[in-house]
Amino acid sequence: MHLQFIKRSTLAFISSLWLAGSVFAADPWPSHPIKFIVGFGPGGANDLVARVVAEAASKQLGQPIVVENKPGAGSVLGADFVAKSPADGYTFFVSAGGIVTNPMIKTSMPYKDGDLVPVGMLAISPSIIVVSADSKVNNLKDLLVLANESKGLNFSTAGTGSTPHFVAEMLKVKAGGKYEIIPYKSGSEGMVAVISNQVDATSESSVVVIPQIQGGKLKAIASTWSKRIAALPNVPTTKEQGYPEVFIGHWAGVFAPKGTPDAILEKMNQAINAGLKTEAVQSRLTPQGIEPAPGSRISFAKFLADEKARLGPIVKRANMKED
Numbered sequence: 438m439h440l441q442f443i444k445r446s447t448l449a450f451i452s453s454l455w456l457a458g459s460v461f462a463a464d465p466w467p468s469h470p471i472k473f474i475v476g477f478g479p480g481g482a483n484d485l486v487a488r489v490v491a492e493a494a495s496k497q498l499g500q501p502i503v504v505e506n507k508p509g510a511g512s513v514l515g516a517d518f519v520a521k522s523p524a525d526g527y528t529f530f531v532s533a534g535g536i537v538t539n540p541m542i543k544t545s546m547p548y549k550d551g552d553l554v555p556v557g558m559l560a561i562s563p564s565i566i567v568v569s570a571d572s573k574v575n576n577l578k579d580l581l582v583l584a585n586e587s588k589g590l591n592f593s594t595a596g597t598g599s600t601p602h603f604v605a606e607m608l609k610v611k612a613g614g615k616y617e618i619i620p621y622k623s624g625s626e627g628m629v630a631v632i633s634n635q636v637d638a639t640s641e642s643s644v645v646v647i648p649q650i651q652g653g654k655l656k657a658i659a660s661t662w663s664k665r666i667a668a669l670p671n672v673p674t675t676k677e678q679g680y681p682e683v684f685i686g687h688w689a690g691v692f693a694p695k696g697t698p699d700a701i702l703e704k705m706n707q708a709i710n711a712g713l714k715t716e717a718v719q720s721r722l723t724p725q726g727i728e729p730a731p732g733s734r735i736s737f738a739k740f741l742a743d744e745k746a747r748l749g750p751i752v753k754r755a756n757m758k759e760d
Contacts, residue, residue, distance in 0.1 A: 453624040461726045466701050467500040472528045473691070474505050474519050476512025476535070482644045482727065483512075486560045486689040487531040489721050492707070493712025504531075511535045511598070511759075513547065516692075520548035524696035529556065529705070532690050534600060537744045541752040542598040543759045553692040555737045557706040559713065560722055563662035563685040564600050564648075565672065566640045567633055567655045576676040577659045580638060584614025590701060591617045591636040593627035598757050601627060602686055603748065604640035606755045607683040631655065643668060643726025653747040662686050685748075689728070690737060706734050 440646040440671035451726040475487045475616050484506060490503035492493055509513035513536045530536075530553060540546050568574045574583060597620060611615050621627040622642045632654045640661060647668055649655040657672045665674060673698055675683040693711060710731040711716055722729055732740075751757075 440568075457708060466526050466704065467498055469527070470501040470503055471495075471498070471526070473501050474507055474515045474530050474755065475531050476509075476515030476533070478508045479506050482562050483531060483533050483689050484685055485644070485725075486562075486722065486727060488710060489718055490559050490712055492660065492714055493495055493718045496603040497708035497711045498704070508529050511539055511585060511596075513543070516553060517547040519692065520552040520694060521699055522694050524694040524698075526697055526701035526705070527692070528694065530692040531559070532692055533599075533687060534685075534744070535713040536690075536692065537741060538598050538603075538748055538752065541749055542757050544672065552695050554695055554702070555734060555741060556691040556693050556702050557709045558732050558737045558740065559691060559709065560694045560727050561662065561689075561730050562642045562644050562725075562727045563660045563666055564604055564685055564687060565643050565650075565657050565669065566604065566638060566644050566659040566675075567628070567631060567650070567657050567728075568638045569634050570654055570656050571634075572656060573640070574635070574658060575656070576673075577675060577680065580658060581608070581612045583637065584608070584612070584616060587615075589615025589617060590638065591619060593619050593621055593630045593636040593639040595624040595641075596622070598752070599624070600642070600685055601640045602755075602757070603685050605684065606751050606757075607685070608680075609696060610751070610754065611680055611682045628655070630754055643655060644687075647726045659683075662728075665722050666726055666728055680753045691739075702734060730738060 447602050473487050475484050478485045487504050491504050495502040506519055512533060516530055519528055522528035540550060572760040574580050594607045605616055605618050619636055624645055626641045630636045630639050646655055650657050657676055660672050660674045713731040733746055
């Protein structure tokens with residue numbers, strides 16, 4: 438009887454393993470819709486990139502990718518939601534640069550560094566330094582001359598720790614001069630202040646300023662990325678004009694909750710990269726000044742580490758604190 442019990446138990450165990458294996462084989466990831474959480478409201482560059490890439494990656498994975506907006510606290514609310522979501526491969530965070538800079542600037546964070554793990558870079562929209570169309574400034578050298586005059590330079594930003602704020606601080610450190618940094622509620626408001634000559638200059642995402650440049654309301658004097666972008670081929674980079682240290686972009690990348698299986702992270706990375714390389718994605722992003730940036734999980738992690746090392750000292754030197 439004891440032997441029969443052992444046999445029955447063994448058969449039951451083997452059957453359960455077979456059943457579990459069959460279920461697993463029939464239910465591979467992804468088996469139902471995936472969420473991309475965006476930490477900003479609809480209509481911005483981050484949201485635009487998320488939606489374009491979600492559509493392309495979903496075709497690679499065979500499941501819909503639904504984009505949900507959870508704005509607030511400089512994207513911290515959306516990041517925290519994903520950090521506390523199940524690590525099952527069905528909830529991802531589409532980040533901007535704040536995922537690097539928010540912990541440097543904010544006095545407290547609701548999630549820990551490391552609670553979100555990098556999956557892949559999506560795209561980069563360089564910050565374009567602009568002045569009003571009728572400004573006497575025609576290049577970066579002219580702008581720095583203005584900054585060194587007695588009156589100095591009024592520079593609008595989208596708030597403390599925003600990309601325009603970093604550009605102004607980089608210019609100040611590398612070229613000197615007097616800067617009156619004027620925060621607005623958004624990059625769009627800061628841009629309007631330049632158009633109306635309330636301030637001398639700003640630096641905003643290419644996707645935000647290109648329509649105003651094309652409309653003759655703004656003049657682009659420098660791109661803050663490592664190479665010229667296809668949408669503004671005649672605008673030289675800060676590096677070309679002698680200031681390679683003035684380097685920053687509005688980028689978007691995908692993160693997952695810590696503990697998400699590596700196999701899922703890798704499969705999502707591959708789906709994103711395949712989507713970014715399609716003509717459908719490139720034709721929608723590139724004309725707006727957004728450059729697709731496919732790459733490995735390792736290369737994205739290195740980019741993040743480099744950003745932390747580079748931007749941290751600027752935050753300390755400028756004593757950046759949350760508004």
